[in-house]
Amino acid sequence: xxxxxxxxxxxxxxxxxxxxxxxxxxxxxxxxxxxxxxxxxxxxxxxxxxxxxxxxxxxxxxxxxxxxxxxxxxxxxxxxxxxxxxxxxxxxxxxxxxxxxxxxxxxxxxxx
Amino acid sequence: xxxxxxxxxxxxxxxxxxxxxxxxxxxxxxxxxxxxxxxxxxxxxxxxxxxxxxxxxxxxxxxxxxxxxxxxxxxxxxxxxxxxxxxxxxxxxxxxxxxxxxxxxxxxxxxxxx
Numbered sequence: 001x002x003x004x005x006x007x008x009x010x011x012x013x014x015x016x017x018x019x020x021x022x023x024x025x026x027x028x029x030x031x032x033x034x035x036x037x038x039x040x041x042x043x044x045x046x047x048x049x050x051x052x053x054x055x056x057x058x059x060x061x062x063x064x065x066x067x068x069x070x071x072x073x074x075x076x077x078x079x080x081x082x083x084x085x086x087x088x089x090x091x092x093x094x095x096x097x098x099x100x101x102x103x104x105x106x107x108x109x110x111x112x
Numbered sequence: 113x114x115x116x117x118x119x120x121x122x123x124x125x126x127x128x129x130x131x132x133x134x135x136x137x138x139x140x141x142x143x144x145x146x147x148x149x150x151x152x153x154x155x156x157x158x159x160x161x162x163x164x165x166x167x168x169x170x171x172x173x174x175x176x177x178x179x180x181x182x183x184x185x186x187x188x189x190x191x192x193x194x195x196x197x198x199x200x201x202x203x204x205x206x207x208x209x210x211x212x213x214x215x216x217x218x219x220x221x222x223x224x225x226x
Contacts, residue, residue: 032212042219042220043219043220044155044217046214046216049213096211098162098210099210099211100157100210100215102155104153
């Protein structure tokens with residue numbers, strides 16, 4: 001079946017630190033992969049996406065590369081800011097089934 | 113610039129009471145969804161509507177009903193609330209189906225059932 005596993009949080013970093021949030025997936029077909037971000041008190045927003053193997057999604061300084069060989073889609077940012085404090089969700093879409101599968105979310109807190 | 117609008121943002125109910133969560137989108141999207149978010153559980157799909165006039169069950173539909181009133185509006189009803197329905201509820205919409213992955217979410221409705 002389809003599933004997404006994210007690293008457990010919370011993750012706490014100092015401003016300008018390097019961020020990695022791990023995400024691995026299990027899929028029956030050829031999924032698209034996404035990272036969503038949820039800022040405090042808000043709904044989820046699409047942060048970036050990748051639709052096929054070796055694609056790199058990027059937005060707002062965040063990047064993630066679709067690695068089919070390791071079934072991973074890790075989120076990275078070279079220098080985090082306080083404003084990046086949020087919950088990050090990895091997700092997988094199965095176009096055949098027409099479904100989207102979310103990971104459990106990783107809370108990131110960035111201190112000044 | 114409204115996007116997806118949900119009401120109410122907060123609600124407290126007693127066990128057995130009923131209520132309806134309202135959702136409207138102004139992006140002319142075909143598909144609409146209701147999710148619940150619980151700590152450590154991520155998002156779980158309750159019901160969805162692929163197009164006006166159709167609704168289908170998601171992963172956790174028990175205890176809920178939905179109505180796709182028109183293309184813009186998709187409501188979620190709790191007929192007899194239970195403490196297990198304490199959660200944050202999110203409405204979302206998309207141009208294509210959920211499988212395309214690009215959803216737009218409302219700000220959420222926090223429901224507490226005592």
